Amino acid sequence: MIHRKTTKEILGESIHELAQKKSVDKISVKEITDNCGLSTTTFYHHFRDKYELIAWMYNYQMEDIYLDFCEGSESWHQAILDMVTILDKDRSFYVNALKNTDGPDSFFLSTHLRSIDLLTDVIRRSVDGPVDEELLFDVKFYLRGVSYSITDWFLNDLPYSAELLSDCLYRAMPEKLKPFLK
Numbered sequence: 001m002i003h004r005k006t007t008k009e010i011l012g013e014s015i016h017e018l019a020q021k022k023s024v025d026k027i028s029v030k031e032i033t034d035n036c037g038l039s040t041t042t043f044y045h046h047f048r049d050k051y052e053l054i055a056w057m058y059n060y061q062m063e064d065i066y067l068d069f070c071e072g073s074e075s076w077h078q079a080i081l082d083m084v085t086i087l088d089k090d091r092s093f094y095v096n097a098l099k100n101t102d103g104p105d106s107f108f109l110s111t112h113l114r115s116i117d118l119l120t121d122v123i124r125r126s127v128d129g130p131v132d133e134e135l136l137f138d139v140k141f142y143l144r145g146v147s148y149s150i151t152d153w154f155l156n157d158l159p160y161s162a163e164l165l166s167d168c169l170y171r172a173m174p175e176k177l178k179p180f181l182k
Contacts, residue, residue, distance in 0.1 A: 008046050010036050012057040015050060019093050024054060025100040051105035054097050058107070059114045061086050066118045070125065076173075076181035081166040084150060088162045095154055112147040116140055123180045138174040145172055 005013075014036035018027045029050055033040050047053045065082045068074040074082070087094050097107035119139050123131050131139070146169050152158065153165055173181060 007038065007042060008053075008056060008060075010038065011043060011046065011053055012060075014038075015053055016057070016090075016093055019096050023100045024050070024096050049105065051101055051107070051110070054101065054107050055110035055114070058086075058094070058097075058111050062111070062115065063118065066122065070122055077166065077170045080146070080169050081163065084162045084166050084169075087150065087154065091154065098151060098154060108147065108151060112143065115143050115147065119143060123177075126180050135176055138176045142172070142174055142177060145169075 011032060014032045015024070015027060018031055018035055027050060029040055029043050032050060032053070033043050043053075047056065062083060065074070065079050065086075068082075069076060069079045094107075101107045103109075116139060120131055120136065123135060123139065149165070149169060149172075153160070158165075
């Protein structure tokens with residue numbers, strides 16, 4: 001079957017192409033839309049700003065991984081490896097996003113918060129109701145460690161593979177999460 005690109009995907013490809021030549025904080029919405037032949041009105045119909053677009057690009061891929069995990073077609077260990085591999089395959093773009101966004105619109109914060117939402121939803125489905133505060137604390141604590149470890153690996157070009165990083169992140173999981181993240 002032919003996959004037709006959505007407007008969001010086209011905008012994502014446009015900023016990705018532009019980010020190969022300049023810092024994402026220096027790219028304007030007008031440049032993004034001019035590069036792909038869309039209007040700024042179309043852009044704002046889909047995204048609040050370029051930072052939301054950058055976060056969407058990563059989160060869009062992550063949601064598929066979480067869905068595969070929820071459906072049981074993938075283990076949590078494999079899900080972590082898939083997440084790290086996506087970042088690693090497009091390292092220059094994501095390093096650009098990590099280095100050149102900050103504050104409430106930062107790539108790090110927006111993707112980290114979405115990961116918390118997705119993992120909390122996974123657990124909520126398992127317990128069939130609200131997640132208690134202690135378990136929610138463990139989710140946030142664990143994902144902070146995952147996010148900071150991946151960021152450190154990226155920004156400091158640490159000399160270990162995506163597989164080794166994924167193994168370490170999997171083993172660092174709090175005991176209370178293990179029944180939910182097999």
